[in-house]
Amino acid sequence: MKKLLAVSAVLLLAAGMVFAGGSQETTTESGTEPIKIGAMYALSGTNAAIGTNIMRGVDFAVEMINEQGGVNGRPVEIVRGDTQGDPKVGRSVAERLITQDGVHAILGCHQSTITQIVAQVCEQYQIPELTAISTVDNLSTFGFKYFFRMCPMNSLYVENQFMYLEDLAAQTGTPIKRIAIFADNSNIGQELIRCSRIYAEKYGMEIVAEIQYSSGATDLTSEVLALKAANPDAVLCESYINDAILFTKTLAEQGYKPPVVVAKANGFADPSYIPATEGISNGIASVVEWNPDLTKGQDINAKFKEKYGVDMNGHSAESFTAVWILKTAFEQAGTTDGPAVRDALASMDIQGSFPNGPQIILPYDRIKFGDMEVDGVQHTQNNLYASVAIAQIQDGEYKTVWPFEFSATEVQYPAQYE
Amino acid sequence: MEIFLQACVNGLLIGGFYSLMGMGQNIIFGVMKIINFCHGEMLMIGMYLTFVFNTFFGIDPYLSIPLVALCMFGLGALIQHTLITPSLGTKSFTNLLFLTVGLGILFQNLALVIFSPNYRTITTSYSSITVHLGPVTMALPKLISFIALIIITIALFWFLKYTSTGKKIRAVSQNPIGAEVVGINSKRIYIITYGLGCALAGVAGALLTLFYMVYPMVGSSFGFKALIVVVVGGFGSIQGAFCAGIFLGLLETLSSLIVGPTYRDLTVFVTFIVILVVRQIIILRRR
Numbered sequence: 001m002k003k004l005l006a007v008s009a010v011l012l013l014a015a016g017m018v019f020a021g022g023s024q025e026t027t028t029e030s031g032t033e034p035i036k037i038g039a040m041y042a043l044s045g046t047n048a049a050i051g052t053n054i055m056r057g058v059d060f061a062v063e064m065i066n067e068q069g070g071v072n073g074r075p076v077e078i079v080r081g082d083t084q085g086d087p088k089v090g091r092s093v094a095e096r097l098i099t100q101d102g103v104h105a106i107l108g109c110h111q112s113t114i115t116q117i118v119a120q121v122c123e124q125y126q127i128p129e130l131t132a133i134s135t136v137d138n139l140s141t142f143g144f145k146y147f148f149r150m151c152p153m154n155s156l157y158v159e160n161q162f163m164y165l166e167d168l169a170a171q172t173g174t175p176i177k178r179i180a181i182f183a184d185n186s187n188i189g190q191e192l193i194r195c196s197r198i199y200a201e202k203y204g205m206e207i208v209a210e211i212q213y214s215s216g217a218t219d220l221t222s223e224v225l226a227l228k229a230a231n232p233d234a235v236l237c238e239s240y241i242n243d244a245i246l247f248t249k250t251l252a253e254q255g256y257k258p259p260v261v262v263a264k265a266n267g268f269a270d271p272s273y274i275p276a277t278e279g280i281s282n283g284i285a286s287v288v289e290w291n292p293d294l295t296k297g298q299d300i301n302a303k304f305k306e307k308y309g310v311d312m313n314g315h316s317a318e319s320f321t322a323v324w325i326l327k328t329a330f331e332q333a334g335t336t337d338g339p340a341v342r343d344a345l346a347s348m349d350i351q352g353s354f355p356n357g358p359q360i361i362l363p364y365d366r367i368k369f370g371d372m373e374v375d376g377v378q379h380t381q382n383n384l385y386a387s388v389a390i391a392q393i394q395d396g397e398y399k400t401v402w403p404f405e406f407s408a409t410e411v412q413y414p415a416q417y418e
Numbered sequence: 419m420e421i422f423l424q425a426c427v428n429g430l431l432i433g434g435f436y437s438l439m440g441m442g443q444n445i446i447f448g449v450m451k452i453i454n455f456c457h458g459e460m461l462m463i464g465m466y467l468t469f470v471f472n473t474f475f476g477i478d479p480y481l482s483i484p485l486v487a488l489c490m491f492g493l494g495a496l497i498q499h500t501l502i503t504p505s506l507g508t509k510s511f512t513n514l515l516f517l518t519v520g521l522g523i524l525f526q527n528l529a530l531v532i533f534s535p536n537y538r539t540i541t542t543s544y545s546s547i548t549v550h551l552g553p554v555t556m557a558l559p560k561l562i563s564f565i566a567l568i569i570i571t572i573a574l575f576w577f578l579k580y581t582s583t584g585k586k587i588r589a590v591s592q593n594p595i596g597a598e599v600v601g602i603n604s605k606r607i608y609i610i611t612y613g614l615g616c617a618l619a620g621v622a623g624a625l626l627t628l629f630y631m632v633y634p635m636v637g638s639s640f641g642f643k644a645l646i647v648v649v650v651g652g653f654g655s656i657q658g659a660f661c662a663g664i665f666l667g668l669l670e671t672l673s674s675l676i677v678g679p680t681y682r683d684l685t686v687f688v689t690f691i692v693i694l695v696v697r698q699i700i701i702l703r704r705r
Contacts (some may be wrong), residue, residue, distance in 0.1 A: 096679055182630055185680065212680040218435075218630075221428040222674040222682075223479045225421050245631045249539075253557040272536040280546070299429070330503060 011024065028058045034077035035330055037062075037323070038097035040084035040108030040118060050110055050315060054082070054133065056308050057316030058107065061323035068356065071330045076323075079103050081190075094121040104336040105130065105326050107319070112136035119147040122247050124198050126338040128329070128345055132322035133221055133315055140379040146342050150322050152386040154373055156238075157287050158195035161262045162203045164285075164390045164402045165234050168260065171404070172413050176260065180209040180232035182223070182247065184239060184261060190214075192238040192264055198375050208232050215240050227258070234260035241267035245276045252280040252417065259414030262390065269314075276397060283415025285392040289314030291400045294389060295408055297361025323363055324354045331355070345369060363389035363406050370382070388417035420553035425671040427554050434567035434669020435622050439640055441574065442618035442648030448507065448591035449611040454516045456522035458641020460616045460679035464490055464623025472540050472598035472627075479540055479628050480562060481550045484704045487617040494616025499523065499526035503608055522637075537631045544673060545546045545628055557626035565626055571660065574618070578656065587611055591654060650690055 012195050039058050041051035058078060065137050066075045079101045082094040090109065097103045098121065105121055106129045110117045115134040119142070122129040128146050131139070135154045139147070169176040183189035193210055209230035211224050227235065235258045236238040239247060244267030251257070257293070263286040267273060274281060292301055296388070300320070300326070301312050325348070330336060335342035350367040353359035360367060366385040371378065392399035392411060399409040439457060446454045454460075464486050471482040501521075505513050547558040556564075575587055578584040589597040590607045598604055622640075630636070651658030666686070674687035 050618065161428075199647060200682070212679075213674070214683050217429055217535065218472060218639055218643070219432045222425050222671050223679045226675070226679060229421065242631060242633065242636075245537055245539065249629060254555055255548060270537075276537050276539045414594070 009315075017321065019169055019246060029394070031073055034398070035074045035336055036077050036079050036101060036103040037326055038081050038094075038101065038103035038106040038108070039077045040083050040090070040093060040097070040106060040114070041080040041110050042080040043080060045072070047085040047110065049080075051085075053313050054110060054313045054319045056304070057312065057319035058323055059272075060304055060316070061221065061327075062357075063319045067325070071327055072334070076327060076412075079121060081108070081109075083109055085111060085114075087111075087113045087117055090117045091121060094118040098122070098125045098127055104338070106342060107132070107322055109134065110315075112139055115139060116142075119144050122146045126213065126342070128177065128326075128338060128342045129327060130322050130345070132318040136372070136378070137377075140382050141377055143380055147381060148337070148345050149382045150325060150367065150386065151289070151318055151383070152380060152388055153374075153379070154191055156386065157196045157197070157198050157264055157388055158192060160388050160390070161264065162196075162199045163235055164262060165205070166203055167402065167404065168411060168413065171411070172415075174233075174259075176233040177205055177239065178208045178230075178232045178234075178282045179205050180227055180230050180235045180258075181207060181213065182211045182227060182237045182239070184215040185189040185212045186215055186240075188266070189238045192244055193235065196236060213243070216284065217243060217246065218247050220250045223247075224254050224256060228254065232258065234258065234262065237261060237263040239263070239267045241270040241273060244268050244273055245269070245284065248281050250313060257417050259417050261415060263287070265289075269398075274393060274398075274414040278396060280417055281393050283393070283412050283417050285390050285401065285411075285415075286398070287388045288391045288398065288400070289388055290317035290399055291389060291391045291410060293404050294363060296359060296363075296399050300358055300361055303375065317361055321367075324357055324369060325350070328354055328357070337413065363403055364386055421675060422672075423552070424554050425675045426668065427551075429668035429671035431560055431567075431667070432663060432670065433664035434564065434571070435445065435626060435640065435663075436621040436643045436647050436661025436666050437660045438567060438618055439644035440651060440657050440663045441463075441571075441650050442615040442622075443555050443613055444582065444643050444651070444654055444656055444659040445578075445587065445618075447592075447648065448616040448656075449587060450502070450608060451512075452502070452506075452518070452613060453639075453645075453648075454612075455515065456517040457524060457615070457644050458636070458637030458639070459522045459525040460490060460494070460619035461640050462529060462624070462632075462634065463493070463525060464620030464635035465627045465630075466533060466623075467620065468624040468627045469514055469538060469540060470634050478542065479559075479624060480566070483566070483621055483624050486620050489614040490620030490626075494613035497616075498609045498612035502612060503605060506608075507569040512663040522641075526634050526637070533632075535632065535634060537633045541632045542628065551694055556627055563625040563628070570618075570621060573657070583607075583610060646690060648692055676687060 041054045042048055043051045062076050062078055070076055076363050079097055081097045083090045110133045112134040115131050116139055119129055123144050123146050130148045132150045136151045137155055140149055165176045181193055182244045183192045211223050211227055261284045265287045268286040329344040330342050333340040352365055363383045364387045368383045369381045369382050389400050390402040392401045400407040400410045401409050443457050467486045467489055468479050468482055471477040473481055475523055507516050544558050548560050549556050549558055586602050586607050590604050647662045651662030669686055676683040677685050683688050
């Protein structure tokens with residue numbers, strides 16, 4: 001299998017070089033020459049499944065754009081770059097895409113470490129890079145001029161969890177003031193705790209317990225009992241899939257039913273979570289980037305499902321949107337010249353729907369890149385209006401419940417767990 | 419106080435699993451002087467067997483225990499006869515190390531191929547029933563597993579002490595040459611021992627399946643704990659492994675209650691380092 005992949009990668013590379021050789025002779029802007037976008041995701045290796053979902057969104061958007069006549073009559077072409085999920089490979093793939101294949105913009109990547117490396121390469125060659133997936137906060141703190149981030153960053157995921165709690169308290173009339181955090185002692189768990197400390201203060205809530213455990217625990221009873229003893233109004237979670245299942249089972253065993261549990265995706269959003277906790281996880285909520293029952297993008301998802309046989313997931317919806325952003329930027333710039341496209345991205349302001357395109361299918365209505373300050377740190381060129389949605393497990397599937405204006409389902413409060 | 423009792427009960431239960439794993443490991447070590455690095459994977463296979471019996475044949479997880487034990491004994495005996503016994507002849511520790519580690523990796527990846535990396539659980543009609551024993555709340559499967567663990571441990575001690583095969587196993591582990599001299603077929607004992615070790619791990623897996631989840635890497639954390647148990651309890655000592663397992667389980671749950679969940683692993687490992695150092699000092703003094 002690996003060999004087959006390697007061979008096909010080599011063939012792709014060779015094909016790319018032939019193509020690049022052809023295009024170098026005619027660098028002048030011509031009417032029908034394709035606009036090339038490099039898509040850099042893990043197409044092989046352990047993250048290949050994630051890369052596949054992302055590429056579906058990309059291919060789907062490109063097909064839609066080209067059916068409409070492309071960008072000012074020029075078709076959009078995707079050049080695939082396989083990062084193999086390896087930062088070392090990321091740099092050489094980015095260089096190859098830019099210098100050999102002559103891409104005009106890069107879309108990517110998934111893992112934040114690779115995204116950062118690619119951003120450096122793009123900065124050097126003055127090629128715009130747009131990420132739809134990488135959430136680690138510090139990516140936007142380096143002051144890159146050619147790097148743009150469409151998705152919300154990590155701390156915003158946490159802020160959205162707090163906003164949900166605030167909105168929920170307002171809706172139900174039951175105050176939510178005392179928060180407990182349940183997270184593992186890995187990097188990602190620590191991030192939840194760090195951000196929560198910031199936002200708890202901002203939203204006038206108090207953290208009554210920070211329960212940390214090591215991932216892969218064999219027993220979580222003591223941890224759940226500590227949580228129960230703290231008796232919080234809401235629990236925020238960050239757990240890998242195995243811990244998430246064990247946590248849910250232990251809640252059921254100890255008969256502890258926290259009124260609100262909001263997870264930061266991860267294990268709780270894993271496809272095997274709901275089947276493994278059937279009947280005991282109803283009422284648990286999780287952050288989602290997108291969900292098939294969102295009131296927006298239903299028609300697009302229907303076509304997507306017709307083509308691929310599955311619903312869009314968060315990553316496909318995000319990468320779909322990112323391709324449309326690049327398309328709009330090329331259109332507004334009127335050229336494929338790197339600095340001009342960069343300026344178009346920087347001044348872009350999309351409200352509601354893309355010009356001659358679909359509405360924004362993600363749980364927000366506006367896309368505009370700008371600078372913001374989070375906890376005293378300056379971030380540049382992030383999507384100012386990005387947000388996530390929150391979905392709650394009801395009748396054994398995730399139903400979007402927040403933001404209230406994009407969801408068709410009422411929140412179950414307090415959570416029932418059965 | 420209630421929380422303390424609850425933590426104690428959970429500690430005993432999880433400690434029972436560590437004990438069972440550690441004892442299996444130690445029987446194998448005692449007889450053949452090898453460390454079975456794929457012991458955690460044996461637990462994983464036991465869990466998948468239980469899962470398959472339940473999902474495809476509708477056999478209750480607890481009723482499938484004898485079946486799982488039998489299959490695991492067979493698998494263990496096969497591995498011993500075809501792979502380990504020939505390698506024992508080489509007298510090379512690294513050879514056996516790579517053999518058992520390699521088997522572990524092989525089993526993990528086989529499970530990945532056959533069952534995919536998805537996390538699975540078994541639910542039965544009684545899996546959501548909780549039992550209240552005074553202030554302690556316990557899921558019914560945990561209680562059943564707990565009782566089963568006690569029975570299996572007693573049966574194991576009885577087997578080793580009073581049956582002829584058990585006596586032979588102890589004889590080979592105490593003095594292999596002497597045992598050979600009095601006419602014990604040590605190759606046969608090797609096969610029985612390794613099969614028994616694997617069966618114990620498989621049974622532990624079967625007992626665990628109802629309240630834990632099954633996935634290809636599930637063995638690693640239990641396998642690791644079994645190694646700690648063996649090191650602390652003393653290589654080759656069945657009673658030592660039993661006590662160390664229970665102690666480890668209690669230490670884990672109580673430390674996260676008393677010291678705090680954040681420092682659970684820290685407390686556990688610092689305690690073990692202290693135990694190892696103190697024991698070493700005592701041994702040196704005695705000489």
